[in-house]
Amino acid sequence: MTWENSLPLLIVLTSLVPGVVIFFLKESTVGVRTTLNMFGAVAKLVLIAVMINGLLNETTYETRLPFLPGIDFVLRADTLSILFCILSAVLWLVTTIYAIGYLEHSPNRSRFFGFFSLCVSSTMGIALAGNLMTFLIFYELLTICTYPLVVHKGDEKALRGGRTYLIYTLVGGGALLLAVIWMYAIAGPIEFRDGGAIDAIVEGARGPLTVIYFLFIAAFGVKSAIVPLHGWLPRAMVAPAPVSALLHAVAVVKAGAFGIVRVTYDLFGIDVANDLGVLTPLMIATSLTIIVGSVLAIFQDDIKKRLAYSTVSQVSYIALGVALFGPLGSIGGIMHLVHQGVMKITLFFGAGSFDETLGVTKISQMDGIGRRMPLTMAAFTVGALGMIGVPPTAGFITKWFLGTGAIEANSHWVIGVLILSSLLNAGYFLPILYRAWFKPQKGDWPSEHDFGGRFETFWMLLLPPVVTGVFSILLGLFANLPVGLLYWVRLIVLREYEL
Amino acid sequence: MPQDLAFWLPVVIAVPLMAAVLAFLLPRAAFPISLGAALITSGLVCWAALAAVNAGPATHTVGGWSAPLGIDLVLDGLSGLLLVLTAIIGLAITVYAHGYFQPGDDLVKQHQYNFFWPLWMFLWASLNALFLSADVFNLYVTLELLGFSAVALTALAGKPTVLKAAMRYLMVSLSGSLFYLMGVVFLYAQFGTLDIRLLSAASAETPTLLASAALITTGLIMKSALFPLHFWLPPAHANAAAPVSALLSALVVKGSLYIVLRLWLEVFYPLADTVAPQVLSVLGVGAVLWGSLQAMQQPRLKLLIAYSTVAQLGYMFLLMPILLKNRDDSTALAATMSFVFAHAVAKAAAFLSAGSILHALKDDRLTALSGLMKKMPVTTAAFAMAGISLIALPPSAGFLAKYQMLQSALTNGYWGLVFVVIGGGLLAAVYIMRVLGPAFKKVEPYGAESTSKAVHVPLVMSIPTLALALLAIVISFMGVYLLELLAVGTPWVLKGGL
Numbered sequence: 001m002t003w004e005n006s007l008p009l010l011i012v013l014t015s016l017v018p019g020v021v022i023f024f025l026k027e028s029t030v031g032v033r034t035t036l037n038m039f040g041a042v043a044k045l046v047l048i049a050v051m052i053n054g055l056l057n058e059t060t061y062e063t064r065l066p067f068l069p070g071i072d073f074v075l076r077a078d079t080l081s082i083l084f085c086i087l088s089a090v091l092w093l094v095t096t097i098y099a100i101g102y103l104e105h106s107p108n109r110s111r112f113f114g115f116f117s118l119c120v121s122s123t124m125g126i127a128l129a130g131n132l133m134t135f136l137i138f139y140e141l142l143t144i145c146t147y148p149l150v151v152h153k154g155d156e157k158a159l160r161g162g163r164t165y166l167i168y169t170l171v172g173g174g175a176l177l178l179a180v181i182w183m184y185a186i187a188g189p190i191e192f193r194d195g196g197a198i199d200a201i202v203e204g205a206r207g208p209l210t211v212i213y214f215l216f217i218a219a220f221g222v223k224s225a226i227v228p229l230h231g232w233l234p235r236a237m238v239a240p241a242p243v244s245a246l247l248h249a250v251a252v253v254k255a256g257a258f259g260i261v262r263v264t265y266d267l268f269g270i271d272v273a274n275d276l277g278v279l280t281p282l283m284i285a286t287s288l289t290i291i292v293g294s295v296l297a298i299f300q301d302d303i304k305k306r307l308a309y310s311t312v313s314q315v316s317y318i319a320l321g322v323a324l325f326g327p328l329g330s331i332g333g334i335m336h337l338v339h340q341g342v343m344k345i346t347l348f349f350g351a352g353s354f355d356e357t358l359g360v361t362k363i364s365q366m367d368g369i370g371r372r373m374p375l376t377m378a379a380f381t382v383g384a385l386g387m388i389g390v391p392p393t394a395g396f397i398t399k400w401f402l403g404t405g406a407i408e409a410n411s412h413w414v415i416g417v418l419i420l421s422s423l424l425n426a427g428y429f430l431p432i433l434y435r436a437w438f439k440p441q442k443g444d445w446p447s448e449h450d451f452g453g454r455f456e457t458f459w460m461l462l463l464p465p466v467v468t469g470v471f472s473i474l475l476g477l478f479a480n481l482p483v484g485l486l487y488w489v490r491l492i493v494l495r496e497y498e499l
Numbered sequence: 500m501p502q503d504l505a506f507w508l509p510v511v512i513a514v515p516l517m518a519a520v521l522a523f524l525l526p527r528a529a530f531p532i533s534l535g536a537a538l539i540t541s542g543l544v545c546w547a548a549l550a551a552v553n554a555g556p557a558t559h560t561v562g563g564w565s566a567p568l569g570i571d572l573v574l575d576g577l578s579g580l581l582l583v584l585t586a587i588i589g590l591a592i593t594v595y596a597h598g599y600f601q602p603g604d605d606l607v608k609q610h611q612y613n614f615f616w617p618l619w620m621f622l623w624a625s626l627n628a629l630f631l632s633a634d635v636f637n638l639y640v641t642l643e644l645l646g647f648s649a650v651a652l653t654a655l656a657g658k659p660t661v662l663k664a665a666m667r668y669l670m671v672s673l674s675g676s677l678f679y680l681m682g683v684v685f686l687y688a689q690f691g692t693l694d695i696r697l698l699s700a701a702s703a704e705t706p707t708l709l710a711s712a713a714l715i716t717t718g719l720i721m722k723s724a725l726f727p728l729h730f731w732l733p734p735a736h737a738n739a740a741a742p743v744s745a746l747l748s749a750l751v752v753k754g755s756l757y758i759v760l761r762l763w764l765e766v767f768y769p770l771a772d773t774v775a776p777q778v779l780s781v782l783g784v785g786a787v788l789w790g791s792l793q794a795m796q797q798p799r800l801k802l803l804i805a806y807s808t809v810a811q812l813g814y815m816f817l818l819m820p821i822l823l824k825n826r827d828d829s830t831a832l833a834a835t836m837s838f839v840f841a842h843a844v845a846k847a848a849a850f851l852s853a854g855s856i857l858h859a860l861k862d863d864r865l866t867a868l869s870g871l872m873k874k875m876p877v878t879t880a881a882f883a884m885a886g887i888s889l890i891a892l893p894p895s896a897g898f899l900a901k902y903q904m905l906q907s908a909l910t911n912g913y914w915g916l917v918f919v920v921i922g923g924g925l926l927a928a929v930y931i932m933r934v935l936g937p938a939f940k941k942v943e944p945y946g947a948e949s950t951s952k953a954v955h956v957p958l959v960m961s962i963p964t965l966a967l968a969l970l971a972i973v974i975s976f977m978g979v980y981l982l983e984l985l986a987v988g989t990p991w992v993l994k995g996g997l
Contacts, residue, residue: 023880066979068903073976111872137893137975144892154870154941163936170928173892174921181905181917 007051008075008128009063011085012121014044015092019117025110033113034100040117041093044124048085051077067133070189074130078194079492080266080334084127084258087338088250091345092120094464095250098349099242101460102356112152116243118145119251126255131191132180135262139176139255143169146252149243150236161238168232169252172222179215182208183267192262194495196269206276209268213278216263217285224256224319225312227289234300234308241352244304248311249345257318257337264322265330265496274325283323287417289316294424301362303351306428307344310387313421314340321402324414329405330493331486332398338485339394343386343472349465350380357457359447363432368441373456377436379469384429386472389422394475397486504550507543508559508572511582512628514540519620529616530597536620537593540627541586548579548984556988558633571694573633576987577836581630581757583984584840587970588749588847589623591963595851596742598959599858611655611740618655622648622746629754635683635766636693638758642679646672646722649751653739664734671721671731675755678718685711686766695765704769712767712775715758722755725779725816726786729809733793736805741854744801748808749847753839756815760835763823771823779819784919786813791926795933800853800863803930804846807889810923811842817919818904821911830910833982834903840981841896841974845888848967852882855956855964865933870942877961879938881968886931888971891924896974 018040025033051061054077061077077085099116103109122145125138143166151162183190186208190197201209222229233253237244247253260282264273273279293313300306317340321333353376354360360369370377386393399418406414451458479486493499518536522529551557556575563569574582596619600612625648629641650672654665683693689707690698702708724732732752736744763776770776790810797803815835822831855878856871857863872879884895891897901920908916974981 023876065976067976068899068978069982108873111876137898140893140898144887148872148939151936151939154939159936159940162939163932166928166932170890170892170925174925177902177905178917178921181902181909185906185909 004054004059004061005063007047007054007061007063008077011044011047011051011128012075012124014040014047015117015124016121019114019121022110022117023114027107027110030109033110037096037100037113037117038093041089041096044089045086045093048082048089052082052086055079055082062130064130071133071184072131073137074134074191075125075128076130076192077128078192078266079488079495080261081127081129083334083338083488083492084254085124087254087341088120088123088127091246091250091341091468094467095242095246095345097460098245098352098464099240101458102240102242102352104458108152108154111148112240115145115148116246119149119246123251123255126258129192129262131189132183132267135192135259136176136180139259140173142251142255143173146243146247150239150247152240152243153238158238161235164235165232168222168229172219172229175215175222176219179212179219182212182215186212190267192266194266195498196265196272196496197267198269198272201272201275209272210276210278213263213268213273213276214281217260217278217282220256220259220263221285222256223252224260224315225253225289225293226285226316226319227292227312230289230293230312233312234305237302237304237308241304241348241355244308245345245348245352248308248348249341253311253315254337254341257315260319261322261334261337270325270330270496279323279325282319283411283414286316286320286323287414289313290320290417290421291424294421294428298424298428300428301364303354303361303363303366303432304348306363306432307347307351310347310425310428311340311344313425314344314387317398317402320414320417321398321405324402324405324409324411326405326408327493327497327499328401328408330496331489332401332403332405334489334492335394335401335479335485336398339386339398339472339475342468342475343383343393343395346379346383346465346468346472347387349461349468350376350383353457353461353465356461357449357451358445359449360445363435365442365446366432366435367439368436370437372441372445375456375462376465379465380436381433382469382472384433386476388425388429392473392476394472394479397476397479504547504554504557504574505559505572507547508557508574508631509561511540511543511547512572512624512631514543514624515620515627516624519617519624522620523617526613526616529613533616533620534593534597537590537623540623541590544582544586544627547574548583551576551579551987552984559631570637571633572631574631576985577757577761577832578630579987580836580840580981580985581753582627584753584843585623585626585630585750588745588843588967591847591851591967592742592745593619595745595854595960595963598957599740599742599854601957607657611657614655615652615740615742618648618652619742619746622652622751626750626754630757633695634693635686635695635698635762639676639680639683642722642755642758643676645751645754646676649747652743652746653735655743656738656740658738660734661738664731664738667731668735671728675718675721678714678721679758680718682711682713682715682718685714695761699765702766702769708767709770709773712763712770715762716775716779719755719759720779720782720816723752723759724809724812725782726789726809726813727782729786729790729812732809733802733805736808736850737799737801741801741850741857744805744854745847745850748805748850749843752808752812753843756812756839760822760832763819764826764832768823768826771820776819776823779816780916783813783816783819784916786810786816787919787923788926791923791930794930795926798864798866800856800865800868800934801850803865803933804849804853807849807927807930808842808846810927811838811846811889814838814901814904814920814923815842817916818907821907821913824911829986830903831907833985834900834907836985837896837900837903837978837981841888841900841971844896844967844974845885845971848881848885848964848971849889851960851964851967852878852885855960856882858960859956865937868934869937869940871934871938873942875956877965878956879935881961881964883935883938884968884972886935890927890931892928894972894975896971899975899978
């Protein structure tokens with residue numbers, strides 16, 4: 001195998017191998033485990049950097065192994081997969097640091113970090129999958145590896161949450177399996193391609209293709225929590241904070257959203273999808289999800305639950321961008337893939353730190369928390385403002401492109417949805433910010449934990465939210481830098497629309 | 500070198516047979532003898548399979564007398580695949596059983612240990628002979644030998660429950676063979692030969708053929724425990740000693756299944772348009788649903804796994820109509836055989852892990868299994884991997900097989916089967932999660948359970964279990980090789996050359 005042939009596989013292996021090794025480590029070998037984790041995370045970033053450089057020079061990176069007659073196991077780097085790869089790799093590195101701090105002294109850490117690494121490997125596989133079969137393999141592997149993380153606490157509630165999670169995702173997986181097989185049956189051994197793998201709709205295939213598209217959306221809709229398939233998400237909140245962070249920002253929810261992007265652009269092709277008339281129902285479903293998610297969020301007092309419903313709403317921006325036929329909407333949707341990840345992970349890091357440091361899990365307990373933990377709360381604030389879409393955060397860029405995309409696609413009512421959603425976001429985030437910064441502290445914190453040191457909390461819990469918070473602003477301020485995010489996303493969209 | 504390959508075919512049968520005799524005569528050396536035989540047989544079988552892929556199928560004429568007078572042994576893709584499967588699982592079980600039956604000072608166990616080896620080697624020899632036989636009477640003989648050794652092995656556990664189960668198993672096995680033999684008589688009456696290839700050439704749709712097919716198929720599905728004739732299987736498989744359970748579920752039921760496939764492909768194919776294949780398929784659906792529903796309600800792990808076998812056996816009959824409708828197109832056969840392979844590996848791993856659990860905790864009620872992940876991480880991981888393959892989540896052997904099944908069902912327009920296969924996977928997830936869900940439960944350090952600490956399982960047991968479980972995952976990337984082997988000369992009539 002040449003270097004170009006093995007690089008995509010290596011990117012998957014840089015977390016898979018440490019993950020498997022970690023399972024066999026004793027609980028007490030913190031040093032080895034941390035080194036392995038960090039080595040894997042950094043090596044992965046380096047390999048991805050090499051790959052980006054190669055892609056800019058028009059090199060093709062592809063690992064291809066025979067799987068079944070006619071169907072290969074394909075990992076291939078393209079502009080879209082790189083975007084998801086880099087997002088996952090960066091956030092994995094940050095989350096690993098956070099998780100090490102968060103889980104200090106708690107039991108079953110080897111098991112936790114083992115599955116954590118497998119989970120990231122699956123995400124990498126999803127990003128790099130070059131055809132439906134490979135995508136399916138990693139998509140289901142992700143379900144398997146996240147289950148032990150969701151039930152990590154091992155109490156009745158965690159097990160129940162895990163069960164709900166599995167029921168939803170396995171049924172979704174069944175739908176995906178059906179869609180994949182059906183697609184292969186009518187279209188032959190197709191692979192993902194810029195601009196779509198289906199060139200034109202053959203007479204008579206219109207009906208099945210439409211059904212298959214909706215099957216795909218239903219299957220991905222489970223993981224990306226499109227209403228009414230979102231029921232598992234709030235219940236999976238029993239997982240430890242780093243898991244929730246990873247689940248919401250990169251792994252599960254994002255894998256579903258990425259699936260919608262992948263299938264619409266690189267399998268069907270946006271023109272074929274538009275021709276089939278499936279984009280309007282998708283637009284309606286996502287708009288509904290955006291509104292319903294936000295409304296439900298308002299009624300949650302539990303911080304993590306409110307964030308969970310906020311995810312339901314926010315992730316649908318990605319699919320909404322896909323559904324808006326036209327380059328601007330696509331740019332908005334694909335950029336939000338990154339933006340939502342960075343902002344939501346900041347919020348979850350914050351929520352986790354409040355819990356670990358002060359025992360605060362409810363919004364009603366957050367009065368005056370800004371004075372006790374200013375840096376964490378500042379990062380949380382940036383994330384929250386980003387969700388509302390206030391400039392200059394990353395969230396604003398998304399909404400700008402989605403709004404202009406809606407005009408371009410002649411779906412002006414979507415702007416109304418965006419405005420309403422921003423108002424609702426403000427409605428459930430601003431009270432938190434008000435309580436945290438302006439209200440005085442109400443009595444003692446529920447269970448304060450003194451980590452010592454100079455900072456408001458343990459540094460491993462503080463650094464990650466601050467870093468991702470800064471990213472959320474930088475992504476907004478410098479969106480238009482050469483070789484910045486917008487440049488890259490524009491590149492993706494130009495290829496998808498074959499402009 | 501097909502000539503050379505043919506020479507070695509009887510050796511594959513003779514080695515375990517000789518080991519059986521030696522192990523019986525020298526009980527003290529039984530394990531080394533059996534292990535040696537297992538290694539030699541596995542090596543030979545794998546070499547033979549490779550040689551068959553390169554040089555095509557091989558025929559050995561026993562004693563130089565060819566059919567219709569003499570007995571022929573034939574190695575083709577279908578039998579090669581099953582020989583390889585038996586070798587892989589046989590090797591793992593041989594190692595595992597040495598740990599499981601370790602006698603110590605216990606006289607009862609000493610007795611079990613002494614009798615296990617000759618019986619097991621005898622069973623292996625009969626299985627190999629069965630897969631290589633090219634003659635319907637010879638198949639009858641091997642089927643009987645297989646049945647007897649399987650029943651004796653079941654009874655080895657010695658508990659009253661198992662004796663009752665073994666008795667029932669014996670009755671079913673004998674009646675099954677009797678049905679089969681009657682069918683053979685009909686075949687001989689009509690065509691005057693017992694050689695499958697001659698039968699195949701002469702076969703035509705006549706009432707006699709139909710009667711023979713009905714008798715033979717009924718007898719064989721009794722032995723393969725296809726719903727609703729599965730009633731004997733769960734008690735026998737669940738109460739036998741773990742290595743024996745693994746053998747029964749993974750290999751023994753596949754012996755009679757192999758004959759069903761072989762005879763329908765080669766001899767009964769003129770009946771492809773009758774209702775018979777549809778009936779088998781419908782019974783398969785029944786098995787998937789009934790077996791899964793039963794597995795969801797079992798209080799004990801080994802019973803759960805046994806009912807899972809009932810369900811999984813159903814899948815192996817689902818594609819019969821497609822398989823027979825167009826024998827040129829081998830995708831349905833490939834799907835079915837991939838499933839047989841996947842099920843055998845995963846089920847063996849599942850039963851062996853259940854055996855380790857029973858060995859360590861002295862209890863396999865599901866209620867005793869909470870926190871298993873902490874107590875027995877390696878065994879739980881092995882069971883989990885086997886479970887993933889049984890549910891058929893990717894990447895696993897089960898997924899590879901079910902994918903091919905779905906593809907075959909969908910391209911042939913059998914939408915009902917598509918939903919059965921996908922739905923069956925979800926049902927399997929439900930019963931597998933009955934075990935794996937509580938496994939993640941936090942165990943109180945000072946809980947009443949005596950098992951809150953990690954428990955020791957000897958390496959001689961955990962390594963073969965884990966190896967099989969890993970194989971159940973890894974096979975998903977070896978599908979092309981399995982299919983390449985299967986494609987060697989099956990079915991005989993169409994591929995010719997024999």
